Amino acid sequence: xxxxxxxxxxxxxxxxxxxxxxxxxxxxxxxxxxxxxxxxxxxxxxxxxxxxxxxxxxxxxxxxxxxxxxxxxxxxxxxxxxxxxxxxxxxxxxxxxxxxxxxxxxxxxxxxxxxxxxxxxxxxxxxxxxxxxxxxxxxxxxxxxxxxxxxxxxxxxxxxxxxxxxxxxxxxxxxx
Numbered sequence: 001x002x003x004x005x006x007x008x009x010x011x012x013x014x015x016x017x018x019x020x021x022x023x024x025x026x027x028x029x030x031x032x033x034x035x036x037x038x039x040x041x042x043x044x045x046x047x048x049x050x051x052x053x054x055x056x057x058x059x060x061x062x063x064x065x066x067x068x069x070x071x072x073x074x075x076x077x078x079x080x081x082x083x084x085x086x087x088x089x090x091x092x093x094x095x096x097x098x099x100x101x102x103x104x105x106x107x108x109x110x111x112x113x114x115x116x117x118x119x120x121x122x123x124x125x126x127x128x129x130x131x132x133x134x135x136x137x138x139x140x141x142x143x144x145x146x147x148x149x150x151x152x153x154x155x156x157x158x159x160x161x162x163x164x165x166x167x168x169x170x171x172x173x174x175x176x
Contacts, residue, residue: 037114039121039139039162041069042175043105046168048073050130054166056109060119071107105166114160116141121164123172135172137164 039058043051048071057066118140125133141162145155163175 036108036110037112037159037161038108038110039164041071041105041107041109041164041166043071043107043166044168045102045104047131047166047170048105049102051105051125051133051166052129053126054107054133055124055126057122057124058109058111058114058119059121060113060115061117062113062115065111065113067109069107069109071105073105074103114141116143116160119162121172123164123166131170133166133170133172135170137172137174139164139174 039056041054051071053068053070055066055068057064059065118138120136121139122136123133124135125131139162141160143155143158144161146157146159147155164172165175166172
């Protein structure tokens, strides 16, 4: 249950903060705005504190783009029971509660020229990073629709995006 809630919260953070909107520095959006073109980056909790930033080099049919991407750490979460008589296993969960300690890392790399064509992404960490990462991955962006109920294969205002995951062992791969 905790894992499912954490995934739901991260998706909420991703869709509300990192994956939608205008090109303002924080990646935040006005309600109903089109998602940004680019990559969401998730970092395994086991190494999130040791990977403060990554460098992305993205190359496609349109050329290459490079950028440093600062990564943030989400704290672990749990659910708080609703106030009331029921406190057993059937108690209704009211909302997320932030727990102490580091959680998974996350970041967003806008790539305005990104299309739905496959790209090659090289992910590296700075030379002084506590955890060294150097990986190249072939990525197939997918269409993200402004209306989450829309058909994901063709929608008005859809935007190419992809998600990358950095595992505890430093490997990088594309996620859904």
